[in-house]
């Protein structure tokens with residue numbers, strides 16, 4: 001495809017955005033205000049929707065107010081941290097070197113956000129027959145929490161976009177599927193005792209281990225029995241336990257144990273049903289525990305539930321993204337995105353953005369200027385589109 005000239009404005013804005021420390025634990029408001037001011041200069045108002053503490057906001061803006069059938073360009077503003085990583089450049093420095101923009105969030109996904117915002121004047125001038133919406137969320141990296149508020153806010157306001165392009169780094173190849181990510185914490189409350197008196201105790205670690213074993217059995221069953229979904233590196237659902245804590249001393253039967261685990265379910269599988277199996281198994285253990293000590297039990301907490309995503313190569317938005325990206329074929333991605341949440345809200349979605357996930361979350365994260373230029377060409381093409389339905 002034709003790659004147009006370098007993009008000093010998009011690159012400059014991407015460097016500015018990289019300079020804001022928007023690690024998920026921090027406020028993203030400085031970055032959001034920067035984008036809001038950028039859009040205000042074009043006369044475009046922004047809707048902000050907030051977290052409970054009002055320390056973080058989503059930004060939603062409409063270019064072409066009142067036009068039907070809007071297309072969302074979506075990105076998350078937060079990044080993962082870089083503690084303990086060995087960087088050769090300042091993660092916030094926005095260093096441009098050897099045809100690459102370096103920095104935390106350069107690929108994931110401030111390069112895309114900057115390119116989209118930089119093309120707002122073009123979208124306005126182009127007088128498109130449909131609206132372009134910009135949707136930039138908080139807290140994606142910790143469980144896609146912000147975008148849920150954003151989607152709820154749109155529903156309340158009666159804004160019903162037709163389609164969405166999620167600009168996660170896919171190397172500008174449209175992706176139409178990913179697995180879900182469902183994480184839970186299991187907390188076992190037993191009854192402590194001197195370890196010479198085990199019949200009067202309920203050993204929390206041993207009970208937790210049984211539940212862990214159940215998760216492991218399920219993982220083996222997925223590998224053995226689940227219908228394959230070709231295209232994924234691991235073409236079946238996975239389950240794994242990531243952390244386990246319990247016990248205080250060798251001679252004390254432990255009262256408490258907890259572990260954290262996750263399911264990554266295929267788009268054709270059902271993580272909630274998987275979790276229900278684990279809970280049902282835990283419930284089956286409780287009568288024996290409570291016969292010894294009624295206060296014992298097993299409790300579950302949800303850490304995050306990011307639904308899998310399954311679009312379609314036949315969707316208008318996918319065909320549009322293929323055309324604008326100059327690609328023939330769609331791909332799948334191994335990571336979770338907000339696309340499943342948009343899709344579940346009735347908004348046809350595709351994932352397509354500059355940079356590679358191989359560089360995301362890594363030390364010396366970068367996006368190549370070539371990828372940013374391809375993203376720019378995508379946006380320029382979008383400004384010439386006459387219909388998306």
Ligand SMILES: [Zn+2]
Nearest residue numbers: 076108109168
């Ligand atoms: Zn991302």
